[in-house]
Amino acid sequence: MNTTKQTSSDPALRNLGALLPDLADLYKDVHSHPELSMQETRTAGIAAKRLTAAGFEVTSGVGKTGVVGLLRNGDGPTVMLRADMDALPVQEATGLPYASKVTATDRDGNTVPVSHMCGHDMHVTWLAGATKLLAEARSSWRGTLMAVFQPAEETGEGAQAMIDDGLFKRFPKPDVILGQHVMVGPAGTVAGRAGAITSAADSLQIKLFGRGAHGSMPQASIDPVVMAASTVLRLQTIVSREVAATESAVLTVGVLQAGTKENVIPDDAIIKLNVRTFDAGVRTRVLAAIERIVNAEAAASGAPRKPEITTIDHYPLNVNNQEATQRVVEAFRGHFGAARVRPTGPAPASEDFGSFGGEWHVPSVFWFVGGTDPDVYAKARDANKLNELPVNHSPKFAPVLHPTLETGVESLVVAARAWMPA
Numbered sequence: 001m002n003t004t005k006q007t008s009s010d011p012a013l014r015n016l017g018a019l020l021p022d023l024a025d026l027y028k029d030v031h032s033h034p035e036l037s038m039q040e041t042r043t044a045g046i047a048a049k050r051l052t053a054a055g056f057e058v059t060s061g062v063g064k065t066g067v068v069g070l071l072r073n074g075d076g077p078t079v080m081l082r083a084d085m086d087a088l089p090v091q092e093a094t095g096l097p098y099a100s101k102v103t104a105t106d107r108d109g110n111t112v113p114v115s116h117m118c119g120h121d122m123h124v125t126w127l128a129g130a131t132k133l134l135a136e137a138r139s140s141w142r143g144t145l146m147a148v149f150q151p152a153e154e155t156g157e158g159a160q161a162m163i164d165d166g167l168f169k170r171f172p173k174p175d176v177i178l179g180q181h182v183m184v185g186p187a188g189t190v191a192g193r194a195g196a197i198t199s200a201a202d203s204l205q206i207k208l209f210g211r212g213a214h215g216s217m218p219q220a221s222i223d224p225v226v227m228a229a230s231t232v233l234r235l236q237t238i239v240s241r242e243v244a245a246t247e248s249a250v251l252t253v254g255v256l257q258a259g260t261k262e263n264v265i266p267d268d269a270i271i272k273l274n275v276r277t278f279d280a281g282v283r284t285r286v287l288a289a290i291e292r293i294v295n296a297e298a299a300a301s302g303a304p305r306k307p308e309i310t311t312i313d314h315y316p317l318n319v320n321n322q323e324a325t326q327r328v329v330e331a332f333r334g335h336f337g338a339a340r341v342r343p344t345g346p347a348p349a350s351e352d353f354g355s356f357g358g359e360w361h362v363p364s365v366f367w368f369v370g371g372t373d374p375d376v377y378a379k380a381r382d383a384n385k386l387n388e389l390p391v392n393h394s395p396k397f398a399p400v401l402h403p404t405l406e407t408g409v410e411s412l413v414v415a416a417r418a419w420m421p422a
């Protein structure tokens with residue numbers, strides 16, 4: 001896909017071609033040096049150094065490892081561009097020459113493999129590229145550009161950590177907040193929608209209490225394994241029996257743990273589950289149903305104690321502002337051409353990007369940038385096998401470098417420019 005012709009349409013994008021080799025090196029470097037959530041010191045250092053070199057006022061350590069860059073360039077709107085920086089505790093299996101071999105210590109003290117299997121390395125590179133190009137072309141726009149490199153998106157903590165560290169007090173309030181994510185989709189395309197763009201997510205841990213005994217004497221026990229099994233099955237009825245056909249929710253039990261030996265009935269069992277919803281009312285109902293079923297199953301087993309339900313993490317519903325989205329999509333169509341701007345449904349993925357706009361009361365827009373080789377995507381689509389393409393968080397998630405890299409820089413620049421007067 002040839003994008004070089006279109007890159008000349010905006011003065012800020014004229015130098016993109018010349019910058020690409022540097023950005024490709026940056027991407028490979030960040031990819032091969034991934035850092036776990038709230039440990040992104042190297043990546044943050046690179047972001048800060050690049051922003052400083054581009055002429056931004058830089059504040060580091062916002063929300064532990066977050067970086068904020070401001071480029072004040074006369075009267076005009078303030079536009080905030082956000083990228084997340086953290087990687088995942090996943091063993092990379094892409095086979096790329098620059099694949100991660102990194103391990104790190106997680107907060108439980110375990111040594112874990114680390115890799116950028118959500119593509120936040122691409123987000124860092126896009127924002128580094130877009131800020132440099134916009135800084136170089138500052139004679140062609142007015143306003144304030146605010147670059148935010150955020151920690152710990154994967155744990156749902158980073159946006160809130162920056163907010164709690166005074167983001168809203170220490171920096172100018174933006175007129176719009178823009179962000180983007182690399183996803184499965186033909187590379188060279190962007191996809192957006194007004195309204196809900198990513199789901200609310202709630203992760204819960206449920207501890208069920210029974211009474212352990214010898215496996216040969218179940219009558220002496222209150223078996224938490226059976227209690228947990230019934231609970232897991234009954235939880236499946238929430239989506240199938242309590243959520244209307246016109247509404248949607250996902251409830252996945254990802255962890256079910258009990259016992260250490262086949263002839264010992266354990267004392268307790270652990271369930272960890274994840275809920276995705278696209279509507280505040282549905283979310284409230286689903287969470288209430290979980291609590292009701294968990295307590296009722298424990299009571300049905302004669303549990304000695306009520307189960308403990310604790311929140312592991314929560315991501316807000318991420319809602320794209322109607323007017324701001326229209327402005328971004330029109331700018332995309334003007335730059336990329338209509339064929340490269342795809343519609344999308346809301347993704348059942350979750351993002352803490354929504355916290356910035358939601359809590360600051362600023363319109364925000366979040367969109368997806370395709371990262372799949374267009375030929376591979378077309379073949380999978382024709383074979384009705386799109387579900388088999390490696391998705392974010394898969395150990396084989398590997399966006400094609402080109403044109404994913406240039407497309408995401410272009411989309412960020414073009415969207416920002418939609419608010420910046422000449």
Ligand code: ZN
Pocket residue numbers: 118154392393
């Ligand atoms: Zn992720």
Ligand code: ZN
Pocket residue numbers: 118119120153181392
């Ligand atoms: Zn992500």
